[in-house]
Amino acid sequence: MKTxxxxxxxxxxxxxxxxHLSEAKTKELCRLLLEEVIKTVSEVxxxxxxxxxxxxxxxxxxxxxxxxxxxQDKNETxxxxxxxxxxxxxxxxxxxxxxxxxxDIPFFYSEDLEKLLNFSKDKSVVIIPSRHFDGTNALVRTPxxxxxxxxxxxxxxxxxxxxxxxxxxxxxxLIYRLMLDIDNRDDLEFxxxxxxxxxxxxxxxxxxxx
Numbered sequence: 001m002k003t004x005x006x007x008x009x010x011x012x013x014x015x016x017x018x019x020h021l022s023e024a025k026t027k028e029l030c031r032l033l034l035e036e037v038i039k040t041v042s043e044v045x046x047x048x049x050x051x052x053x054x055x056x057x058x059x060x061x062x063x064x065x066x067x068x069x070x071x072q073d074k075n076e077t078x079x080x081x082x083x084x085x086x087x088x089x090x091x092x093x094x095x096x097x098x099x100x101x102x103x104d105i106p107f108f109y110s111e112d113l114e115k116l117l118n119f120s121k122d123k124s125v126v127i128i129p130s131r132h133f134d135g136t137n138a139l140v141r142t143p144x145x146x147x148x149x150x151x152x153x154x155x156x157x158x159x160x161x162x163x164x165x166x167x168x169x170x171x172x173x174l175i176y177r178l179m180l181d182i183d184n185r186d187d188l189e190f191x192x193x194x195x196x197x198x199x200x201x202x203x204x205x206x207x208x209x210x
Contacts (some may be wrong), residue, residue, distance in 0.1 A: 002048050003097040003117065004090055004144075005041050008073070008082035009034060009054035016104070018184040021208065027058060028207050033182070034059055036106035036200055038066045043110040046117060047099075051089065053082040079151035090144045098144040105137050107196040108177040116140060116173055124169040129156040131179040138178050 009015075012027045021029065034052075041050055050068040052059065055076060063070050071089060073082050083100055090098055097120060099113070120126050120140045125147055128138035136156045141147060147166050150158040156172075163170045180191050188208070192201050 001046065001097060002093075002095045003046055003099070004049045004051055004086075004095050005047055005099045005101055006051045006053060006083055006086045007034070007037060007101050007103060008079050009052055009056055009059060009103055010076055011054070011056045012058065014076065016182070019182070019188060020185065025207055029204065030103065031059065031062065032200075032203055032207065033106045034103040035062050035065075036197075037101060037103055038062060038068060040106070040108060040110055041101070041113065042066050044113050044117075046114065048095070051086045053086050080149050083149050083151075087145055095144055097140065097142050100136075100139040100141075100149065102137065102181065104182045105178060105180060106182075106200065107180045107191060107194070108175070112175050112177050116175060116178070119171065119173060121169060123167065124171065125159070125163040125166075126171045126173050127156050127159050127163075128173045128175055128178045130181050130183075131176075135181070135183070137181055138173070138175075 012030055015030050016026055038050055041047055051071060052063050052068050053071045053073045055073050071085050073085055120142050122142055124142050126140040127136055130137050134155050136159050139149060139159060146168050147163045150162045160170055177196060182188050182191060195201050
């Protein structure tokens, strides 16, 4: 088992527009979310490499701090294309498992990711939907090119539809903390009320109220 986590990161000027924050606050929030996700992933011993697919120069210090692999995404056409860029590196380096995570799901703990990976089997796909079931918060593929991801189309059901075209087992995982994301102001208010990772939530509040 050789496992990688892929984190696609848009340049900040294209990120989190539905939060209606200033450019400076958007940058600060995105950096905070990304570092929390990477830090949590880095605590999982069975993760061999974290790959950040991005053309955003302002996250390079975080990538270096946690010894991640950066793959440039100069076009930023879609999450699907960003994942495809990472696949080439993974195949060349003989990775067997990949987990795609967005930067806006920072409320999970390392044991949540361990549980998810332990549930994964050979020739399988595990999908974690968002709490609204209108997106995909985590996608585990074994092997890493076992299906074509279908992000940018809304519901996680599109991932299921794509996986059905391959001879693989499909599972839906309902791991609560992985289902929490920050896509708009309502999401932001909801996750802050849950107060998971209180110190981290405090940092978010400091950014959005200042």
